[in-house]
Amino acid sequence: MFLFIDSVRIIPIIFVLLIHLLNVDYMSTYYNFNGQITASSEVKLSVSDLSILRGYGIFDYFLVRQKTVMFLDDYLNRFYGSAKILGLSIPVTKDEMARQIYALIKANNTTDAGIRLLLTGGYSEDGYTPSTPNYLILQHPISWVPQKDYETGIKLITHLFQRELPEVKSINYLTGIKLQQEMKNAGAGEILYHDGQFYRETVRANVFFVVNDEIFTPAEKILKGITRKHMLNIASKHFKVNEIEVPLNYLDKASEIFITSSTKGVLPVVNVDGMMIGQGKPGPKASFLLTEWEKHCEAYIKDHSNEFTH
Amino acid sequence: MFLFIDSVRIIPIIFVLLIHLLNVDYMSTYYNFNGQITASSEVKLSVSDLSILRGYGIFDYFLVRQKTVMFLDDYLNRFYGSAKILGLSIPVTKDEMARQIYALIKANNTTDAGIRLLLTGGYSEDGYTPSTPNYLILQHPISWVPQKDYETGIKLITHLFQRELPEVKSINYLTGIKLQQEMKNAGAGEILYHDGQFYRETVRANVFFVVNDEIFTPAEKILKGITRKHMLNIASKHFKVNEIEVPLNYLDKASEIFITSSTKGVLPVVNVDGMMIGQGKPGPKASFLLTEWEKHCEAYIKDHSNEFTH
Structure with missing residues (x-):
């Protein structure tokens, strides 16, 4: 079947396409990279990071629901506990980390999401010994169970x-x-x-x-x-x-x-x-x-x- | 003690400093990143890589001595074997990998070095399922035992x-x-x-x-x-x-x-x-x-x- 679209009808179609394209850009996610809110596409680690070379890193994961971070104190306690056991020091206090998590949610205009805290062994000169950790706060869509x-x-x-x-x-x-x-x-x-x-x-x-x-x-x-x-x-x-x-x-x-x-x-x-x-x-x-x-x-x-x- | 350096004596000192600075630049290392020879400082992985998120990756390490890669066939066999067990596919044949290793050594004008092959789970959409692996050939100075x-x-x-x-x-x-x-x-x-x-x-x-x-x-x-x-x-x-x-x-x-x-x-x-x-x-x-x-x-x-x- 031949689909005929005249020049008048095509204008709203173009308009919808433009909105869609703008939306995609609008929806690009921000992460927090070592304390700085950064476009997610810009967040990259040099290959000397100990997570890449030696799998040396910790993370934690929790939900944001209706703009509330669920059980935040529990997750921060566990994250800081994991870091301590691996001898890695997180460069900000728990209060400051909480503040940065909420700032990221605000930057992404989120009501519901998964938040991943990540702390790596840092950029290592000898490819083995931990240095100053890299820390990241990432935000993902929630993968609910069907x-x-x-x-x-x-x-x-x-x-x-x-x-x-x-x-x-x-x-x-x-x-x-x-x-x-x-x-x-x-x-x-x-x-x-x-x-x-x-x-x-x-x-x-x-x-x-x-x-x-x-x-x-x-x-x-x-x-x-x-x-x-x-x-x-x-x-x-x-x-x-x-x-x-x-x-x-x-x-x-x-x-x-x-x-x-x-x-x-x-x-x-x-x-x-x-x-x-x-x-x-x-x-x-x-x-x-x-x-x-x-x-x-x-x-x-x-x-x-x-x-x-x- | 006051150290007096006259304007004639300072010229060779500046010359040596310049040579040193030029040397540092000259000695910047190249890596191979997914088949491309790339300045080491430019080799970075996006944070969605499964090595960073899940410690999912393999490597191998061997020496170059007098421009010869030591026991290369043995190391390639092990590297490809590790990849197979983790269900990761290396996008080049062993022969091509060998060629790229030697090309990197040439680019770095190396006689003696450590070579690290690295293969990661790749950029993962859901942060868990492996995708197309990232592969890297890195070169480091050898850390000999005293x-x-x-x-x-x-x-x-x-x-x-x-x-x-x-x-x-x-x-x-x-x-x-x-x-x-x-x-x-x-x-x-x-x-x-x-x-x-x-x-x-x-x-x-x-x-x-x-x-x-x-x-x-x-x-x-x-x-x-x-x-x-x-x-x-x-x-x-x-x-x-x-x-x-x-x-x-x-x-x-x-x-x-x-x-x-x-x-x-x-x-x-x-x-x-x-x-x-x-x-x-x-x-x-x-x-x-x-x-x-x-x-x-x-x-x-x-x-x-x-x-x-x-």
């Missing part, structure tokens, strides 16, 4: 692996990323690490088991998730909650399994390595805790909505 | 740790770099990893034990060093050599310990965690093998001196 995953639950595969320096939120994701294709081939949404005796965590979330109406979650050699921390508080108001070394036979005993993270909230697991968990559908505790989690987040936003005026 | 370390031998400290994906020369050096200060405080030159039962490797070298006049070196869950490989050939012409799981009690049994790497050659160890090894001075097998190693390198250079005309 709604259907909450309705049907996800699958996990397991893998024998203990994360190095597990209490540090380091940038090292070698094993998780290497296994990504294997995970997708199995139709799984996450990989659950164990050390041959005990479960630890998934690549990007913490894990909870429901056994005999009690809740169990690994206590040791894991990254202490901030969502996990809040979930322990919430869940213990309603159930008996145990932070223990969770043995492998809890997989057979579990009536429910779920994982927690900032973007996932409470995500039910219905299958591990091909074995059905419970009835093979999301269980009542996971559903209840997801609702409680959402209430908790809403209450936090209400209580902290003035932080943006820092 | 001569006195060969004369007196070095100390080691040990650490309970098993490297992740040990057969891959990944960029992940979290534990080794974190322990650097502890190592220096102990006056040690390297950190020897063990898994509680068996010795593995040091952070940046392979390890050999001499027990009852035989040579033993860890066989499994280590990076297979190229110097180690050649050393196994050389040593087995003169001694009984065993690639085995080396148990912790070999520390008490050992009359000599030494470590091998490209920059170290054969470096004697005289003390581990404060315990004296043998007579507390470099042993005869380490000294003999260092001499044999140097002969082996000289023969290689002689045999491969025409490679530069590729």
